Amino acid sequence: MSGHLARAGGSLAATTGFLPARASSVAAEVDWVFGFVFWVSLFFLGLIVGLTLLFVVRYRRRPGRLEPEDSPSHDTRLELLWTLVPLALLMVLFGLSTRTWLRMVRGDGAGGTPLEVRVTARRWSWWFDHPGGRGAPELHVVANRQAELVLSSVDVIHSLWVPEFRLKQDAVPGRFIRMSFTPTVAGSYPILCTEYCGTDHSRMLSRVVVHPDQAGFDAWAREGAAPAASLVEHGKRVFAQRGCVACHSLDGTRRLGPTVKGLWRRRERLADGTEIVVDDEYLRESLVKPGAKVVAGFPNVMPPLVLEERDLQGLGAYLQSLSERP
Amino acid sequence: MSAPSRAPSPDAASAGRSPFLAHHFEDLAAQQDTARLGIWLFLASEVLFFGGLFTAYAVFRGNHPELFRYAHHFLDWRLGALNTVVLIGSSLSAAWAVRLAQLGRRRGLELAILVTIALAATFMVVKYLEYSHKLHHGVGWGTSYRPSAAILASLPDAARALPAPRHLGTFFAIYYLMTGLHGIHVLAGIGLFGWILRRARAGHFGPGYYAPVDAVALYWHLVDLVWIYLFPLFYLI
Amino acid sequence: MTTAAAQLPAPERPVPSYLEHGRGIRSWLFTLDHKRIGVMYLLAIGAALLLGGLFAMVLRLHLWTPEGALVSNDAYNKLFTLHGAVMIFLFIIPGIPAALGNFVVPLQLGARDLAFPRVNLLSFWLYVVGAALFVVTLVAGGIDTGWTLYPPYSLEEARGLGLLVALAAVFVAGFSSILTGLNFIATIHKMRPPGMGWFGLPLFLWALYATGIIQVISTPVLGITAAMGFLDRLFHLGLFMPEYGGDPVLFQHFFWFYSHPAVYIMILPAMGVVSEVVSVFSRKPIFGYRFIALSSIAIAVIGFLVWGHHMFVSGQSRVASLVFSFLTLLVAIPSAIKVFNWLATMYRGAIVLKTPMVYVLTFFAIFGVGGLTGVFLGALATDVPLHDTYFVVAHFHFVMVGAVMTAFLAGLHYWWPKMTGRMYSERTGLVSAALVFVGFNLTFVPQFLAGVAGMPRRYATYAPGLVVHNRLSTVGAFVLALGLGLALAGLLASLRRGRRAPANPWGASSLEWAAPSPPPHDNFATTPRAPRPYDYAGLRFVSEEEGWVREGTP
Ligand code: HEA
Ligand code: HEA
Ligand code: CUA
Numbered sequence A: 001m002s003g004h005l006a007r008a009g010g011s012l013a014a015t016t017g018f019l020p021a022r023a024s025s026v027a028a029e030v031d032w033v034f035g036f037v038f039w040v041s042l043f044f045l046g047l048i049v050g051l052t053l054l055f056v057v058r059y060r061r062r063p064g065r066l067e068p069e070d071s072p073s074h075d076t077r078l079e080l081l082w083t084l085v086p087l088a089l090l091m092v093l094f095g096l097s098t099r100t101w102l103r104m105v106r107g108d109g110a111g112g113t114p115l116e117v118r119v120t121a122r123r124w125s126w127w128f129d130h131p132g133g134r135g136a137p138e139l140h141v142v143a144n145r146q147a148e149l150v151l152s153s154v155d156v157i158h159s160l161w162v163p164e165f166r167l168k169q170d171a172v173p174g175r176f177i178r179m180s181f182t183p184t185v186a187g188s189y190p191i192l193c194t195e196y197c198g199t200d201h202s203r204m205l206s207r208v209v210v211h212p213d214q215a216g217f218d219a220w221a222r223e224g225a226a227p228a229a230s231l232v233e234h235g236k237r238v239f240a241q242r243g244c245v246a247c248h249s250l251d252g253t254r255r256l257g258p259t260v261k262g263l264w265r266r267r268e269r270l271a272d273g274t275e276i277v278v279d280d281e282y283l284r285e286s287l288v289k290p291g292a293k294v295v296a297g298f299p300n301v302m303p304p305l306v307l308e309e310r311d312l313q314g315l316g317a318y319l320q321s322l323s324e325r326p
Numbered sequence B: 001m002s003a004p005s006r007a008p009s010p011d012a013a014s015a016g017r018s019p020f021l022a023h024h025f026e027d028l029a030a031q032q033d034t035a036r037l038g039i040w041l042f043l044a045s046e047v048l049f050f051g052g053l054f055t056a057y058a059v060f061r062g063n064h065p066e067l068f069r070y071a072h073h074f075l076d077w078r079l080g081a082l083n084t085v086v087l088i089g090s091s092l093s094a095a096w097a098v099r100l101a102q103l104g105r106r107r108g109l110e111l112a113i114l115v116t117i118a119l120a121a122t123f124m125v126v127k128y129l130e131y132s133h134k135l136h137h138g139v140g141w142g143t144s145y146r147p148s149a150a151i152l153a154s155l156p157d158a159a160r161a162l163p164a165p166r167h168l169g170t171f172f173a174i175y176y177l178m179t180g181l182h183g184i185h186v187l188a189g190i191g192l193f194g195w196i197l198r199r200a201r202a203g204h205f206g207p208g209y210y211a212p213v214d215a216v217a218l219y220w221h222l223v224d225l226v227w228i229y230l231f232p233l234f235y236l237i
Numbered sequence C: 001m002t003t004a005a006a007q008l009p010a011p012e013r014p015v016p017s018y019l020e021h022g023r024g025i026r027s028w029l030f031t032l033d034h035k036r037i038g039v040m041y042l043l044a045i046g047a048a049l050l051l052g053g054l055f056a057m058v059l060r061l062h063l064w065t066p067e068g069a070l071v072s073n074d075a076y077n078k079l080f081t082l083h084g085a086v087m088i089f090l091f092i093i094p095g096i097p098a099a100l101g102n103f104v105v106p107l108q109l110g111a112r113d114l115a116f117p118r119v120n121l122l123s124f125w126l127y128v129v130g131a132a133l134f135v136v137t138l139v140a141g142g143i144d145t146g147w148t149l150y151p152p153y154s155l156e157e158a159r160g161l162g163l164l165v166a167l168a169a170v171f172v173a174g175f176s177s178i179l180t181g182l183n184f185i186a187t188i189h190k191m192r193p194p195g196m197g198w199f200g201l202p203l204f205l206w207a208l209y210a211t212g213i214i215q216v217i218s219t220p221v222l223g224i225t226a227a228m229g230f231l232d233r234l235f236h237l238g239l240f241m242p243e244y245g246g247d248p249v250l251f252q253h254f255f256w257f258y259s260h261p262a263v264y265i266m267i268l269p270a271m272g273v274v275s276e277v278v279s280v281f282s283r284k285p286i287f288g289y290r291f292i293a294l295s296s297i298a299i300a301v302i303g304f305l306v307w308g309h310h311m312f313v314s315g316q317s318r319v320a321s322l323v324f325s326f327l328t329l330l331v332a333i334p335s336a337i338k339v340f341n342w343l344a345t346m347y348r349g350a351i352v353l354k355t356p357m358v359y360v361l362t363f364f365a366i367f368g369v370g371g372l373t374g375v376f377l378g379a380l381a382t383d384v385p386l387h388d389t390y391f392v393v394a395h396f397h398f399v400m401v402g403a404v405m406t407a408f409l410a411g412l413h414y415w416w417p418k419m420t421g422r423m424y425s426e427r428t429g430l431v432s433a434a435l436v437f438v439g440f441n442l443t444f445v446p447q448f449l450a451g452v453a454g455m456p457r458r459y460a461t462y463a464p465g466l467v468v469h470n471r472l473s474t475v476g477a478f479v480l481a482l483g484l485g486l487a488l489a490g491l492l493a494s495l496r497r498g499r500r501a502p503a504n505p506w507g508a509s510s511l512e513w514a515a516p517s518p519p520p521h522d523n524f525a526t527t528p529r530a531p532r533p534y535d536y537a538g539l540r541f542v543s544e545e546e547g548w549v550r551e552g553t554p
């Protein structure tokens, strides 16, 4: 554990200035917004402190200056000035911040298909299931290729933070939450848990290794990977064991329920008339509370499942893999 | 402007002040006016208190509509409707009590209060029957939802055709929470009307002073109003 | 000139002060007198501050070394939870309104009491019961959930009995707060003296009025949330626990629907104090009265719509985040108005550097920093990296300790002569104000830097690279404690050694200064006529002993 601490400290020591190093495609932009607010704030703080000092020195009550001078008790134009100038600045800030934030949460699609990693948080460790089946307590990604994390938790809320990426996302039990980013600088950075989760919250540390290129990642993913440990394999087993095939065909034929062939990213019309695109959040919901969104043309008869978090993760990965193989 | 002109404690007889006029008010009208504002503010916070539960209802209904569609079959809308009528009646008699207090009609006032109390008690009896029936058949809240075969068999066919959704206990948690909090308010109302009845018997109220009757009646209207929302939300849809 | 003026002190007062009206402990514990209730609140709140401060000092000592110097992780987690909960629920929320407000509101209105004295006493006792339950929580093993009580963590079986007691405490203390707010609103509406329209109110009353609205409307939601949490934990209702079909993020919405407006319950009264003090000690009418008054209401209203800014990384929908961010930035505007109007009040004034004013001057700088760093957190792009770091910790200590507690101290010194009839020592006051300012900045400025550099909050252990930040902060906390201790000692000493206070030692124009110091049980013999607000024209300084007197008074 203290090894992680030392690494976290090491990366901080390497920091220049007061912000951590920048290692993701959005970091520079985030810092730019930070700088904008910082200088605006510094200006206003200077104004407040400066005026306070100036007035105190000039207008202190002292012999020969017992009474205030005449001055207006209000001035609507002046007051509108200091209402509207901050308002304008804040609206500019809102625009800048929102633009950057949308890029932060949407990802930039760099490097082709995103590298998808399923993240399971538990007290007080992280588990990362990488494509190709390798699971590890550390996150491995590739420089300049977008990574996409699907976060979930088996117990309480945790939050994944990589200061050098300027990104952070909660992992909430009972949900899948996505997080995208593109690392830009190869290296190793600390991962910290930033949602309070009990005794060892401050020791729930890990790291993210950014491989310089895909080959490096592949080499790592191959070494010592037992195929049986693969999440997709696991999901396939669960699908068979839990009797899902009874109602869901793999080849497109219609049984009691919709086929799972090509399910991922399929547009689905629901019984209430709305339309959705199948994604993790929907998949999870379909498994945990099938009655919530019923596909049009099918009866609401799918039994809710009591599944381990890992089974759910596996099913999600498996169902998704069915659509990726042509 | 010196000591004698202060009236530190409202000594009714000597100062000619009403015995109900507190020392920090000039006259009863101002005092009653203030009391009214106070009770409205209290009701505003009550609305938000229930509001939290209504929000929970909306969120869970949004997330699990199937729960609500299925579970409302456990509730007997006829009993709910009966209780709605009973409560509306009691609201009428409470409003009537205020009027009679203003007019200083003491016997009428006592009668109106008694009617209100009786109706409120009726409501609670019906509620008791509903609760005990459910609890007897294992329809509890949360994880203590373990319905008996008998009650499942008594559901309408439409419901029995469906598989039971998971987490039905959550529906009943919200049901018991909302109707339970409402029930507590009804009980408190009965207590308050009892107190008003005692004071009415003692002849406290008249055209000049009826603020307590007014306040309790306002409170009662809110209790009634909440039920008017609860009834359709749980029993009908 | 006015009837109130006729009340100004005669050397031998025929009427005993409220302190002498009735003797014995029962005459205090069951008093309906708003002034005595205010004083009892003051004592209770002071005790809460000491307790919360004690926890904070242990926290800071523990963080002396990266691996934690003092206690186990579990003990640390309990410490910051109790520190936060005690400070928030028992110190700062009742703080200014219940202690100072209770004392001052009727006096400023020329009234004899609050609208509902019994409700006031009830609210005090509810507060005491709530506080007692917190102490029981301590005995029952404490809680380690953070003051935000997020499920599923908080509602797990393993949290034990302490959590149930704590939820009950929050519930009860919440009702105390509702009743205080309700009482103030009714009083300010209905008990204004002849000649005082809405725009004749002292701004402290506007601030408490806006606060009252928030208290009455948002606190019940906290109550019902605590109740739901309580029952969910006992009976597994499936409201907030995913295990039983509940939604933990729903709890966060409920919690912040109260707890964000609650930060304005803290700051608005503080702003009210600042408005009073800055005008009196500049000897000038407040600048832009209407803008200040209405901005209190604007803060109260917009403040209800921004709670989601605490949940930007919780997985709430993006649209929600955008809307919450937008409204959060808007809510900075009314604060900006106030700050600049205060500064303009000092322009060309005759500024008197007495202790309350010095506290207020430090308030300007500190609230500036605290508020402006709130803007960093309200903007989405910068909140994501800063969320749940020491940057947030520093932000809220700047606004709560540096701004609200400072304003509380300003108000306490300002009204102290009125409450006790004694003048505190100006020299002790000034020295302690300086110590508090220095200590405060030394404690919390390094925390901004630590947060930016990568230190998450609620960490019992931290990266060795941050040891300097943390040590500075710990040293600062001791300077701050020293300053507070000195302020306390100065005030207490004045009770025995302080000079007798005149009715109006500062030359203020609001009505509380027209009553003797300390006021008699009934405040005013007859309802006084209200002066124009912040009208200093007729006031003349007589002597230290007699204070300021309105011209034309016999
Ligand atoms: C007294 C208490 C108080 C006050 C007044 C404020 C005021 C503000 N707060 Fe703060 N806040 C807290 C107490 C308070 N806060 C607490 C306790 C928490 C953490 C809770 C927890 O998680 O435990 C918190 C957390 C918090 C967050 C969540 C951070 C996170 O967890 O990620 C955010 C995000 O938006 C925020 C924003 C703001 C804003 C925009 C204001 C604004 O109201 C500030 C407005 C004031 C100014 C801006 C300064 C004056 C204006 C000018 C000088 C004009 C010029 C300005 C510009 C042009 C920008 N606060
Ligand atoms: C009004 C609210 C308030 C106040 C006044 C304070 C005051 C202080 N707070 Fe606290 N704080 C919170 C509200 C407050 N805090 C909240 C809500 C949290 C979040 C909790 C959570 O995460 O759940 C928090 C968290 C928090 C943390 C972060 C813990 C963590 O995340 O791991 C730290 C760390 O330094 C800290 C420090 C301090 C210090 C040094 C003071 C000092 O200002 C205290 C100074 C006061 C005194 C010392 C008492 C008075 C002293 C005397 C009269 C003198 C005599 C005494 C001595 C000489 C010891 N606080
Ligand atoms: Cu996991 Cu904090």
Ligand SMILES: [Cu+2]
Binding pocket: C259, C260, C263, C306, C307, C309, C310
């Ligand atoms: Cu907030």
